[in-house]
Amino acid sequence: MTAFDYVIVGGGTAGCVLAARLSEEASLSVCLLDAGGEAEDPRIADPAAWPTLQGSQIDWGYETVPQTHTAGRRHPWPRGRVLGGSTTLNAMAHVRGHPNDFDAWVADGCLGWGYADLMPYFIKSEFSDRPTSPYHGDSGPVALMTPDRPHPITRAYMAAGEGRGLAPTDEHNGPRMAGPTLNTLTIVDGQRQTGADAYLPAPVRHRPNLTVRTGCLVDRVVFAEGDRCRAVEVIENGGRHTIEAVHGVILCGGALASPTILCRSGLGAAEQLEALDIATRADLPGVGQNLHDHLLSGGNVYLAAKNVPPSRYQHSESLMYIDEGAGDSAPEAVLACVVVPVTTECFDALDIGTAYTIMFGVTHPRSRGSLRITSADPMAAPLLDPNYLAEAYDRETYLRALEWARAVGHAPELEEWRAEELLPGPEVQNRSDCLDFLAKAAFTHHHPVGTCRMGGDDMAVVGPDLAVRGVHGLYVIDASVIPSIPTGPINAAVIAIAERASDLLLGKAPLPPFDPRRDP
Numbered sequence: 001m002t003a004f005d006y007v008i009v010g011g012g013t014a015g016c017v018l019a020a021r022l023s024e025e026a027s028l029s030v031c032l033l034d035a036g037g038e039a040e041d042p043r044i045a046d047p048a049a050w051p052t053l054q055g056s057q058i059d060w061g062y063e064t065v066p067q068t069h070t071a072g073r074r075h076p077w078p079r080g081r082v083l084g085g086s087t088t089l090n091a092m093a094h095v096r097g098h099p100n101d102f103d104a105w106v107a108d109g110c111l112g113w114g115y116a117d118l119m120p121y122f123i124k125s126e127f128s129d130r131p132t133s134p135y136h137g138d139s140g141p142v143a144l145m146t147p148d149r150p151h152p153i154t155r156a157y158m159a160a161g162e163g164r165g166l167a168p169t170d171e172h173n174g175p176r177m178a179g180p181t182l183n184t185l186t187i188v189d190g191q192r193q194t195g196a197d198a199y200l201p202a203p204v205r206h207r208p209n210l211t212v213r214t215g216c217l218v219d220r221v222v223f224a225e226g227d228r229c230r231a232v233e234v235i236e237n238g239g240r241h242t243i244e245a246v247h248g249v250i251l252c253g254g255a256l257a258s259p260t261i262l263c264r265s266g267l268g269a270a271e272q273l274e275a276l277d278i279a280t281r282a283d284l285p286g287v288g289q290n291l292h293d294h295l296l297s298g299g300n301v302y303l304a305a306k307n308v309p310p311s312r313y314q315h316s317e318s319l320m321y322i323d324e325g326a327g328d329s330a331p332e333a334v335l336a337c338v339v340v341p342v343t344t345e346c347f348d349a350l351d352i353g354t355a356y357t358i359m360f361g362v363t364h365p366r367s368r369g370s371l372r373i374t375s376a377d378p379m380a381a382p383l384l385d386p387n388y389l390a391e392a393y394d395r396e397t398y399l400r401a402l403e404w405a406r407a408v409g410h411a412p413e414l415e416e417w418r419a420e421e422l423l424p425g426p427e428v429q430n431r432s433d434c435l436d437f438l439a440k441a442a443f444t445h446h447h448p449v450g451t452c453r454m455g456g457d458d459m460a461v462v463g464p465d466l467a468v469r470g471v472h473g474l475y476v477i478d479a480s481v482i483p484s485i486p487t488g489p490i491n492a493a494v495i496a497i498a499e500r501a502s503d504l505l506l507g508k509a510p511l512p513p514f515d516p517r518r519d520p
């Protein structure tokens with residue numbers, strides 16, 4: 001049996017951060033395990049190729065159970081199965097979230113995880129093209145850029161938003177999140193920067209105290225006396241063996257894998273585990289609960305009046321957040337200008353170059369679903385039920401988001417590009433027809449979270465120290481600990497969570513809280 005101080009399970013967004021930060025401490029030995037291989041597919045580096053990676057060898061290829069409120073459809077949920085995890089598949093938008101998103105976490109018992117607590121870690125993580133702003137950093141590993149040659153349709157759509165009364169903003173990660181602006185992207189010299197590129201470049205990977213093992217599927221966590229986690233049991237090269245962790249095991253498998261590893265290890269809802277003949281070590285009924293995700297829609301699609309040139313970036317250069325409140329609340333809805341046609345399986349596919357899309361979605365869905373394992377077999381996919389659109393609030397906000405998309409899409413600023421609306425189409429106007437359309441057009445924004453929720457109550461799976469309740473030496477640090485989804489895409493938040501968690505694990509005092517809105 002091999003032994004390390006820390007064993008990190010999953011080399012995705014969070015796992016790469018933790019491997020890099022923990023191995024900065026030369027006296028610690030760190031082992032990073034991933035079920036996937038090295039990121040060798042050349043499409044990973046090409047920002048425009050990201051949609052083609054879904055369903056490929058590096059995608060776990062999950063799908064939801066049929067969704068009652070989306071016409072009984074099963075939704076594909078891609079997840080990266082490769083070093084770099086879902087940052088190899090993602091759309092590269094870097095959006096931190098609204099300050100209120102994180103302050104709500106504190107109100108829910110997550111002390112130390114508010115906006116001001118995370119801000120120094122957002123700054124620490126990034127190498128921004130806006131370093132003179134107090135909101136940004138210039139020496140972190142994550143390279144951030146803003147498109148300098150945006151697509152002409154993106155420009156027209158942003159002007160259309162402004163024309164509809166949405167005041168533009170300079171960027172999503174500055175003083176104001178709402179309004180038309182360009183996305184901040186994790187692209188360097190025209191190539192995607194994955195989490196592994198950022199945090200595990202050659203000098204880090206070659207540290208003598210860091211071991212990275214790919215092709216290593218973690219089945220379960222193994223315990224010693226006193227409920228102390230002491231190892232992981234893995235399947236590697238066709239055999240089973242254990243890898244020992246002296247200080248602790250850190251689960252970074254993501255929101256869809258970390259709870260399954262917990263359940264296979266006997267940490268979950270006792271009655272569910274008993275039904276699968278898994279001995280319960282700690283009855284944690286919150287494991288797998290609270291599953292939620294952002295929905296987008298594919299989409300409000302327009303036939304173009306002329307050929308649509310390709311994007312120089314990743315097709316989707318601008319998210320537009322819409323704050324329908326007093327101006328300081330977290331935005332309720334989002335639009336995304338995508339310069340290719342985006343539709344679901346319910347509609348005819350359209351040729352690239354002939355049409356463009358205004359996707360739209362709900363930023364703070366209230367529907368909550370669950371994840372359940374169906375067997376102790378680590379190869380068996382879990383049942384994933386996000387319970388999309390179950391809550392009336394989500395359906396009403398989704399309807400309003402469609403109205404916003406159409407208002408922007410039909411604006412005079414887009415006249416040069418617009419031939420006609422194809423989807424939903426001019427005949428779809430009344431509430432019932434719009435709801436029918438939304439059920440068929442609903443599309444994941446790829447942000448499932450919440451299945452090992454952090455908090456201080458009995459349903460929380462981890463506390464604010466990210467240690468799993470009821471046992472010792474076991475942590476979950478990834479998208480699954482997010483208690484409620486932030487306004488925007490979540491990768492930046494997962495990075496900041498892992499950055500701050502690294503300091504906690506190393507026994508360092510967290511960086512002093514900082515809120516650029518108040519602090520000098």
Ligand SMILES: Cc1cc2nc3c(=O)[nH]c(=O)nc-3n(C[C@H](O)[C@H](O)[C@H](O)COP(=O)(O)OP(=O)(O)OC[C@H]3O[C@@H](n4cnc5c(N)ncnc54)[C@H](O)[C@@H]3O)c2cc1C
Nearest residue numbers: 010012013014035085086090091092093218254479489491
């Ligand atoms: C298509 C797509 C588009 C997206 N677009 C954006 C975007 O534009 N902006 C944004 O902010 N977010 C986006 N996201 C979401 C974002 O990338 C993820 O939320 C984030 O990467 C999650 O990080 P994580 O560390 O929780 O998990 P992941 O990055 O998914 O990492 C989990 C890792 O664990 C490994 N693993 C899982 N199970 C095991 C096991 N049993 N044994 C060993 N290893 C295991 C996996 O192989 C994987 O490498 C997108 C995601 C997808 C899929």
